[in-house]
Amino acid sequence: MTLDLPPIDIAKYVAAKRAADMVEDGMKVGLGTGSTAAWLVRCLAERVQEGLAIKGVPTSQRTARLAQEAGIELITLEEARWLDITIDGADEFDGELNLIKGGGGAHLQEKIVATASDLMVVIADVGKAVDALGAFPLPVEVLQFGWRTTQMLIEEMLVSTDVLGRSASLRMGGQTPFVTDEGNYVLDLHLHRIGHARQLTLMLNQIPGVVENGLFIDICDRVVIGHGDGRVVVRDINLGTEEVSHMESEAEDNLFRDL
Structure with a gap:
């Protein structure tokens, strides 16, 4: 079904869905905190229902509850020791993919989990892009x-x-x-x-x-930027690449009805 959502939520959803597609079978995945990260958990849960086997490490009690309810297997960072990928939101990001995070108050755990990962991916709507950090407290x-x-x-x-x-x-x-x-x-x-x-x-x-x-400096490797019209831009700071695609804003109603 096509989601009847305002453009800001479509932007968050398509960014989360594109990032969820980066997760491969058997991965240990850091699960971020916040409204955009909540979309990610739902997108990953949809893939888990289709057979994807992953283990998630949540960055907050809120994310842990959401992931458990969605059927994602969780482990602690101590059990995981190191992660394949962490996907999280951001309150701001600049051209060098430096971030401000912590609007949800979980930046301590988020920073620990992100730095214990091979790849740190940020998902955000286009409004989070800034020339210089600091407008967000x-x-x-x-x-x-x-x-x-x-x-x-x-x-x-x-x-x-x-x-x-x-x-x-x-x-x-x-x-x-x-x-x-x-x-x-x-x-x-x-x-x-x-x-x-x-x-x-x-x-x-x-x-x-x-x-x-809440300053994340030289931690983020890739940002996935969602737009209200379904466009998604993936920018990789290490490869120096930028990929543009378009995703349909479609999802299962039972997974997304509470967002």
Whole structure:
């Protein structure tokens, strides 16, 4: 059946479906977190029902629940040790395939899983492409203990960096602070533009109380960009190639009715 979806969801779906086609029988697959990654889980589940044998390593409790409900066999990263491929979404990506991730608060596990993979593939709608990172708030996972001090140290450090904004806010989940799967808080840095992302990620992770930040530098190998008209662009940073195709926005209703 043809899905009756708005263009943004068609873009996410076709990107996820194209990336799911990159997964081969017997692979150990890192499963990302977020709205686009949820489409991926459903697309992989459809292939599993058709006979594809894979083992998935989820990057969050949310993804684990979704994958289990969809019938994908899960293992831990400790059991897998190393992965063939990780497929995940992104909040922003630039021309060098550097990313901002963590809008869903899972960037710590996402970064660990992505770096333990032979291939890291990002799936995104075309609106996530930017000339320079930073319009999306940069998530920084911090310990609950002394988080206000950590926030102060981050804001002081930002004075000497090439960014346009220098404020940090505690992410809330309703009336209480948002808490990650690891029991930490998230500070969102409102930077507007990041001049030197590679330098910033190193400086952030040197601050006491910082667990990990949402800058993914030199981690992504390939990005799959979906468009609302069904077009898909696959850009490979290592091969220097760009492939354009068109995918039909068709899927089984029972797999996608809750997205």
